[in-house]
Amino acid sequence: MDIQAEVRKKAEAAKAASYKLGTLSTKVKNEALLAMAHALEQRSSMILAANAQDLEEARQKGVKRSYLDRLMLDENRIAGMAEGLRQTAALPDPIGQGDYSCVRPNGLSIRRVRVPLGVVGIIYEARPNVTADALALCLKSGNAVLLRGGSEAIRSNIAISSLLAEEAYKHGIPEGAIQFIDFTDREAVGVMTHLTGLLDVIIPRGGAGLIKRVVEDSSVPVIETGTGVCHTYVDESADLQMALDIAINAKTSRPSVCNAMETLLVHKHVAEKFLPMLDEAMLAKKVELRGCDKARAICPEMQPAEEIDWSTEYGDLILSVKVVDDVAAAIAHINRYNTGHSETIVTRDLVNAARFQKEVDAAAVYVNASTRFTDGFEFGFGAEIGISTQKLHARGPMGLMELTSSKYLIMGEGQIR
Amino acid sequence: MDIQAEVRKKAEAAKAASYKLGTLSTKVKNEALLAMAHALEQRSSMILAANAQDLEEARQKGVKRSYLDRLMLDENRIAGMAEGLRQTAALPDPIGQGDYSCVRPNGLSIRRVRVPLGVVGIIYEARPNVTADALALCLKSGNAVLLRGGSEAIRSNIAISSLLAEEAYKHGIPEGAIQFIDFTDREAVGVMTHLTGLLDVIIPRGGAGLIKRVVEDSSVPVIETGTGVCHTYVDESADLQMALDIAINAKTSRPSVCNAMETLLVHKHVAEKFLPMLDEAMLAKKVELRGCDKARAICPEMQPAEEIDWSTEYGDLILSVKVVDDVAAAIAHINRYNTGHSETIVTRDLVNAARFQKEVDAAAVYVNASTRFTDGFEFGFGAEIGISTQKLHARGPMGLMELTSSKYLIMGEGQIR
Incomplete structure (x- = not known):
């Protein structure tokens, strides 16, 4: 033929x-x-x-x-x-x-x-x-x-x-x-x-x-x-229980899909309080955590994250975790490693929320909600043929x-x- | 380097x-x-x-x-x-x-x-x-x-x-x-x-x-x-003086640009009246005409058009001319040979005008106007970075x-x- x-x-x-x-x-x-x-x-x-x-x-x-x-x-x-x-x-x-x-x-x-x-x-x-x-x-x-x-x-x-x-x-x-x-x-x-x-x-x-x-x-x-290396950033001012609920949902409700979270970023001032909460909750959901040095200093049982982890779409019960200095560092990390799909900030700070939405380069940028909502039905468009991660x-x-x-x-x- | x-x-x-x-x-x-x-x-x-x-x-x-x-x-x-x-x-x-x-x-x-x-x-x-x-x-x-x-x-x-x-x-x-x-x-x-x-x-x-x-x-x-093989179709019911004015403008006002006409199509019932008018006016403007057999039967001094002419963007004082049976044949010719830029019909017939606009596949489809208007300033958008001939x-x-x-x-x- x-x-x-x-x-x-x-x-x-x-x-x-x-x-x-x-x-x-x-x-x-x-x-x-x-x-x-x-x-x-x-x-x-x-x-x-x-x-x-x-x-x-x-x-x-x-x-x-x-x-x-x-x-x-x-x-x-x-x-x-x-x-x-x-x-x-x-x-x-x-x-x-x-x-x-x-x-x-x-x-x-x-x-x-x-x-x-x-x-x-x-x-x-x-x-x-x-x-x-x-x-x-x-x-x-x-x-x-x-x-x-x-x-x-x-x-x-x-x-x-x-x-x-x-x-x-x-x-x-x-x-x-x-x-x-x-x-x-x-x-x-x-x-x-x-x-x-x-x-x-x-x-x-x-x-x-x-x-x-x-x-x-x-x-x-x-x-x-449809490729999604999606991030959740937990800001200094975040309601930590809300942040935990969003993180668990974004990672575990359906880990194989493109709007699931792959990396969690957390502000250094709340890392000591938040990461043990995260560690315990993720353990209960059988999620493997891979942390940066600062995250592992707080939760030593995390695996060490390699450079490749930051750009990996696991599609699985694995999460990379990084402690960042501030919202600017979170935005810079995301713009460097993301695939332009969905990102979220958990915060009570209006200025940081606005800055995150303005500066993060992605199709959908959330404040205080799970990245899992990025799909045609959830946005009110009905069925979808896919989720575009390009700009054209x-x-x-x-x-x-x-x-x-x-x-x-x-x-x-x-x-x- | x-x-x-x-x-x-x-x-x-x-x-x-x-x-x-x-x-x-x-x-x-x-x-x-x-x-x-x-x-x-x-x-x-x-x-x-x-x-x-x-x-x-x-x-x-x-x-x-x-x-x-x-x-x-x-x-x-x-x-x-x-x-x-x-x-x-x-x-x-x-x-x-x-x-x-x-x-x-x-x-x-x-x-x-x-x-x-x-x-x-x-x-x-x-x-x-x-x-x-x-x-x-x-x-x-x-x-x-x-x-x-x-x-x-x-x-x-x-x-x-x-x-x-x-x-x-x-x-x-x-x-x-x-x-x-x-x-x-x-x-x-x-x-x-x-x-x-x-x-x-x-x-x-x-x-x-x-x-x-x-x-x-x-x-x-x-x-x-920016590539434009643009057509003017002169329908049976066209005001032939209007058709001539539009054709002259579309071909000769700036022949090197992408919204200039390259092929003129004319309904068989008006070809005998219209083509001699066209021939004379284009001669005065030093435009070389290349016609199909039927066009040359009416105006024998036209050069014969080859297959390649129908898809050529001359960008010059050359025009290919074809006699067609009806609006459907005009649309079929255009959809086969055009580059998706600009097309126009000259007609008084509402049904043919609507059909032409609906069925012709191009960025800009005109009724009773020159294709030369397709540009950012003329459309009211100000300066343009180009004219897209794709659909995406x-x-x-x-x-x-x-x-x-x-x-x-x-x-x-x-x-x-």
Whole structure:
């Protein structure tokens, strides 16, 4: 098989369909999404059978249990995917919304309206539910998609995407708008990242390795998502019980996600009081602490933190801990080591709170709250396609609006310049 | 010299300065811009002397007269650069503007505000005035800059950038915020395009070759600007005199710019009447016409258009002409061959006008006006850093707002999830 030709053919089909898809009414898109949700539930046995084969092969390869868990589908998870499609149908349609208008002195009337990006490429890893989620958000925002899932979930993904595409085309979505790369050759990713002019953006969803590879290799614009080295800074004036509650929540409520805390910074004047509280509470939650020298002078049972710890996204029950001189030192540490995701200060000091929010360079900067809130649902945007950690186009949780571009519509009466 | 190390050092200095620059008040930024404008005029002789050397060297190399004209500075052009700085000072400051806010059911208060991108890399060609223009827009929007100009203008660019940097630093802009690559090795471009984590965006300004090279090579996000294969479609119902006025304006008022027309499409039912009018008027303006077979059947003195003509940005007094069956054929031709810049329909038909604006995929879609209006001043945004022809981040004229990103500021009272 000629991988290059095959991938390009799919992208061309998506591009051709994207023009019509971009002008569909909200009603047609919503009806298709609801029909797709219904079909998922009606025909779940077909999906579960494909998933059972993927699971069997993964087990034979001896992958980790946590990996199998991500790969595994059951009736509940399929119902969850269907529910996601219905929720996306219920969200407001951004397409056609105006966000600027004026009449120029020469009489030209200018409006700027939201339009789809065109064709969105999504490269993702294990979870087959991404196939349905990503597809729903792209369709609702009028975008065609080219999906490339992880090889371990290939049968599940083919089952889901072909079922959803078939149902979508029955309900007014133009044929070709939903493309899935139905073979596992790794070369396909390299081809996708060079389809300039066919793909308008690529969104990689997965581990830091995948994202780095795509960013470095792609000539198609990429939106970086989802790596989070998030910090909690406990200021001198913090309510220490609040700080402890926030720290426990940010570290332990779901340690594998990108908005979980990886490093705790504490002001030197409260370190002696706070760190033993932290140490005890984290021990109870089975969190391993890795401290700087000053932190270990207070809590000697902490492991020593190495330089690499400050920039590591553990995604696990591990926390690095550092004592800092003041809020300026905390900000400097964060701006040096963070990934631009989510940071929080616990403080009663208005000036320090304002300074932290102004100077910390990240998508979401909190005062007195857990970093775990950075996601589309918690921010009130509904489902998200990822959390952008770059500054271009979109920053933070990316919902439907972030899957759009704009277009200037200008009405004249014969104006020339 | 170690080019890699040298370029990286400049980018690191810009990055370090960017944190402070991003929090400067509008007042400080404006005062610096006004002082820089004053210094340009006061010390123009130093710039003109450097420019004379560049011109002399270019003449010896035997470059084209039009190229020399772009390179050349005089008192008027320096006054124009100073005026640009003053106009930028007068524009509203986008930094800190809020564009979203809500209070969530759990009491979290969320605001989204505009923040600088951070460090903007600009890679440009001959015109030395870009040094001052780009620098002013970046500073006003709180961004540090790393500039790389064309090698032919190296002395002029060094004179301008060092003068402006010196003056900026005297007036509160943090040292290091303005970086210029003061050597001509081409390797520098390749280094710049891989400074992921130091540069937040690269904006190439120049010919299609430069832009393509940067887009394909860069792992730093790029905004594509400035290539325009723009179309004028003369519909069946058009006022043909209006269509002619628009066509003449779009082709001949400034043929070298990106919003000039390159291809004219005409409905088959009016081609016999319109094309002879066009032919005569364009002949008077010394425009060479290249027609499709049907156009040449009406005006046999047209050159035959080749396939390559439909996708060529002539930037010159050449126009390709095609007869189409209807508005749908016009839209299909445009979406196949355009660069996503500016397109116009001349029509009295409301349905065709609406369809054209909805279905044509471009940054600016006009009804009954010349495509020449696509620029920042004409749209009311003031100066522009370029015209984006991509869909991500910014589309169309990019002013100060398009040089910003956003940040979520979240206030809590101890909320955990």
